[in-house]
Amino acid sequence: MFAKRREDFPTLRAENPPAYLDNACMTLRPDKVISAVDDYYRVNPSCGGRSVHRYATRVSRQVTSCRQKTAKLVNAPLTDEIIFTRNATHSLNQVAHGLSWQKGDIVLTSDREHNSNLVPWLQLEKEQGIDHRVVKSNDDNTFDLEAFEAACADAGSRLRLVSLAHVGNLDGVAIPLKEATKIAKDHGALVCSDGAQSAPHMNVDVQDLGIDFMAFSLHKMLGPSGMGGLWGRMDLLKDMRSIQSGGSTVENTTYDSLTWAKPPAKFEGGLANYAGIIGTNAAIEYLSEMDMAEIHEKETSLNKVMSSIIQDVDGVSIIGPRDASLRGGICSVLLDNIDSHDVAILLDEAAGVMVRSGMHCVHSWFNEHQIKNGSVRASVYFYNTEEEVRLFAETLVEAVDVLG
Ligand SMILES: Cc1ncc(COP(=O)(O)O)c(C=O)c1O
Incomplete structure (x- = not known):
């Protein structure tokens, strides 16, 4: 097969x-994805979501279709909870720099995180005074649920967010994310997961996991280079600050005021990587057949x-x-x-x-x-x-x- x-x-x-x-770095792409990108430039080389001519309308439809397919793949409750980004790094930065922090808020990660799920927290520690703590894994690099629970308890009411790779790119080890999420939630924390190495390789159901955010690397799941995604719970996305504001992130502006657009538009400032999204549409379609x-x-x-x-x-x-x-x-x-x-x-x-x-x-x-x-x-x-x-x-x- x-x-x-x-x-x-x-x-x-x-x-x-x-x-x-x-493949943990980047997967190969099937003909279907390459043709979709090629077709975009040859047949509909236009922007979506803005202009109302035929090219633009076709692009907009494909963007919507890609969002729907991506939402279905990870069982997101709402299509509009899927945000297209440049890569998983961008998605994790959107969470880190989009939430608002109080000095002393605690963020927990594991000791085997990709720099994309470490550096934003180190940066916030320096710039905003959050307290980033690392939970050590077992000797064989499997997740230590007991140590994690103890770290959550130790953080007490200052625990704000737990951010964990679902599967590590260092060793391929999957963590018991559902169990860890339950513990984190019992201690009042939000849970962000880096799904860069899980979503391409296994069933991921964001509702069943109980998490609040998940970052994806679409170029690690047959999609074009420079494509990532972020899923977030709509109630959280509504209040989250956009780290890329500008064109298409607002409904209206005056010289001294603005009305934010609803998610996902609020987070997708500027002309999008339409070729990338259309290629991703083909990639997710291909993956969904399997x-x-x-x-x-x-x-x-x-x-x-x-x-x-x-x-x-x-x-x-x-x-x-x-x-x-x-x-x-x-x-x-x-x-x-x-x-x-x-x-x-x-x-x-x-x-x-x-x-x-x-x-x-x-x-x-x-x-x-x-x-x-x-x-x-x-x-x-x-x-x-x-x-x-x-x-x-x-x-x-x-x-x-x-x-x-
Ligand atoms: C676990 C993990 N997180 C984050 C990233 C960063 O992904 P991206 O290149 O899409 O930003 C990678 C890339 O290898 C990864 O393996």
Whole structure:
């Protein structure tokens, strides 16, 4: 079933395609998405939501359709709760800089957050005096619910917001977000989740999770570059400050007053990335034809294959729990005394395997663990094959032998 889908991707149809295992950074795009972007520029190269001519009307309809599909994918109660942004980083910044803060308000994150879910809080700490606290994970990087509950209790009435990656890009570990949300809510906090690594790979139901905000990275789910999304509860969005005010964020202005537009328009200032939204419409349509649970299962089965080849080799260790089924589609390998970039270059040049190396924007975790060389991270999507992950793992083991 997934094998047939490889035919939909130009880079995978090419002769001798590389083993593309950098999907946690950005996924490949199927023809459908590329054609939708191309069609936008060739057929309807216009803005939506403003002009009333035919081009604009068609663009507006596609934008609405994309919003509806995205809302359905994550089970958002209202279509207008979906805001299109540049990326997940922009979405998280909208939450951080859109809520209003009192000095001393406490924000909790985990110790394995992407910089996009750390830097905005560090910035607010410096600029507005919030108190950002980090909850340590268990030794195997799984979420420590007890420590989290204790941190919530310790924060007391000052606890304002909890912001957690649903799935970590460092190691693919999913946190028990529903349980953590329940605890946070019992302590009176809002919950924001970074869904950049969960929404592309598993069923995400924002209502069932009970959260208040979720950030998405649409370019990690087959959409065009430069596309992200934010879902937020309408009652919160109504009161939240827009970090990008201007054209289309207002209903009316005078020289000294304004009337804000309703969400999502209030947050989507300026001409949008229409090509990106229209491409995303095709991407979400493509993803919605598949069963997200099957995608997740395929990814963990590929992870088991690569992890089993790597995990007992001397001089290497995989970040996160030994059980690969707890690490989704990510296998992130630490190498004793070998630079991760050297291995990544070798993998590409010698075997055509594309991975990510370095600190994956989670410098804080590497610094805490005093790891200087970063890791070599392979991350799969539904179109990857067992041959590709074997090639990665076997070449990595050979590289360690040669370079170690
Ligand atoms: C967990 C996580 N959060 C946030 C981001 C940032 O995403 P974006 O590039 O869409 O801003 C990434 C990107 O790798 C990520 O993996």
